[in-house]
Amino acid sequence: MGDLEKAVEKIKTMKIRGARKIAIVGVKAIEKIVKKNGFGREFRKACNQLIKARPTAVALYNAVEKIKKEKTMESIDNMNYYLENIGRMIGFINYNVIKNGNTILTHCHSEDVVEFLKTAKEKKMKFKVIVTETRPLYQGTITAKELSDSDIPVTYVIDSAAGYFVKDIDLMIFGCDAVRKEGIVNKIGTYPLAVVAKENKIPVYFVGGTIKFDKRKEIKIEERNPEEIIEKNKLKKCEIRNPVFDITPWKYVTAVISEKGVLKPKQILRLLK
Numbered sequence: 001m002g003d004l005e006k007a008v009e010k011i012k013t014m015k016i017r018g019a020r021k022i023a024i025v026g027v028k029a030i031e032k033i034v035k036k037n038g039f040g041r042e043f044r045k046a047c048n049q050l051i052k053a054r055p056t057a058v059a060l061y062n063a064v065e066k067i068k069k070e071k072t073m074e075s076i077d078n079m080n081y082y083l084e085n086i087g088r089m090i091g092f093i094n095y096n097v098i099k100n101g102n103t104i105l106t107h108c109h110s111e112d113v114v115e116f117l118k119t120a121k122e123k124k125m126k127f128k129v130i131v132t133e134t135r136p137l138y139q140g141t142i143t144a145k146e147l148s149d150s151d152i153p154v155t156y157v158i159d160s161a162a163g164y165f166v167k168d169i170d171l172m173i174f175g176c177d178a179v180r181k182e183g184i185v186n187k188i189g190t191y192p193l194a195v196v197a198k199e200n201k202i203p204v205y206f207v208g209g210t211i212k213f214d215k216r217k218e219i220k221i222e223e224r225n226p227e228e229i230i231e232k233n234k235l236k237k238c239e240i241r242n243p244v245f246d247i248t249p250w251k252y253v254t255a256v257i258s259e260k261g262v263l264k265p266k267q268i269l270r271l272l273k
Contacts, residue, residue, distance in 0.1 A: 003032050004046050011053040011060075014224075017139060018111050019177045019212060023059040024083045026050040030067060031076050039071045056185060056222050056245055058178040058214040059083075086209040086259060087112045091119025094257045097205060102127040102170040105162060108187035109139035109146075110175020112207040116257065117173070118150050128153040130165055134187060136228040136242065162193055171254075172197050176206040178214040179256060181272050183249040185219060194252035203254040210258055215272060221245050 007029035010016045016025050033046045047064045054060060063079050090112060098104065098120045104127055106113055117129065129147055131154055134140035140156065148154045157165065172193060178185040184206050197204045226232060226240035250265040257263075263271075 004029050004049065008049050008053045011050070011057075014137065017137075017142075018109060019057050019059040019175070019208070020083055020086070020111050022054055022057045023063045023211065024080070026053075026060045027063050027067070027076060027079050027083065030064070031080070034073065034076065044068075054222070055220040056177055058185075058216070058219075059209075059211045061216070062211050062213075082209070082211065086211070087115030088119055089259050090207060090209065090257060091116040093259065094262055095120040095123045095125060097171075097257060097262060098125050098127055099170070100126045103130065103168050104128070105130040105132070105165070105169045105172045105193070106143060107132045107140065107159075107172075107174055107190055107193055108134040109142040110207065112209070113173055113175045114143060114146050116207050117147060117152060121150055121152050128155065130155045130157060130162075130169065132157060132159045132162065132189070132193075134189065135159055139187070159189055162196055166196060166200050166202070169197075169200075169202055171203045171205060173205045173207060173257075176208040176212055176256070177245060178219060179206070179208065179212050179268060179272070180214045180216075180219060180247070181269060183247040184253060184256070185214075185221070185245050185247050188243050188246050191246040191248045191252075194248045198252050204248075204252060205255055205257050205262075206248075206253065207257045210260060210271070213268075213272060221247075 007025050011022050016022055030046055033042050051061050067075050131140045131144040144154050144156045174186050174190050176184045176186050194204045222244040224242045226242050229242050253265050255262045255264050
């Protein structure tokens with residue numbers, strides 16, 4: 001199996017998770033192909049295969065499309081630098097969204113969110129984080145470990161416990177897989193958390209670079225193997241569905257925290273035109 005096939009397989013099987021990390025792996029695979037074969041047939045084939053690997057992941061799509069348009073090693077180098085540094089950049093610009101004493105709820109695992117929170121910690125902000133387990137693959141455990149390893153106080157809870165802890169939560173901060181006209185695409189379960197937040201007057205922020213702004217006409221919400229949830233033979237007469245993402249409408253979003261600052265929904269919608 002070649003480098004491209006390995007990258008595609010890792011992305012498809014979710015051995016590589018997180019929109020930005022997926023894009024990094026994809027761009028690295030393209031870089032190797034271009035160094036060996038240039039911007040010809042193999043390059044075009046690699047771009048198409050990578051985009052199809054995770055159709056919801058707009059960061060990968062936008063990164064590949066920019067490289068396809070420019071077709072230079074400089075564009076690949078610039079994209080690598082952007083993807084590897086955007087999380088800390090967003091943190092340094094916007095860390096003061098967090099106030100001392102805040103309790104923050106987050107869901108799933110987002111490198112952008114983790115780096116944002118770690119940067120706030122480096123800036124001497126004192127806060128706590130409630131992390132949901134994030135079924136069915138429990139990506140929340142990654143977030144909980146990375147934050148606690150950075151000496152950020154973490155409480156790890158089951159997904160359905162958010163309502164129980166709502167009285168303690170000052171704000172919710174999520175990552176994002178795609179920022180679209182109809183709302184923000186993120187890990188399944190984000191939408192209901194945002195609804196709970198709105199009902200309880202809790203601000204909801206999403207963290208992500210403009211590489212995740214999605215101007216595509218349509219988006220495919222992936223559904224994965226039902227056996228990630230439960231063995232089929234245990235519920236033989238039931239339909240089992242396993243959608244990976246949901247879309248949080250803009251009315252539940254306070255702002256998107258990006259390298260362009262803290263952008264309100266109206267500002268985002270103007271940029272998406």
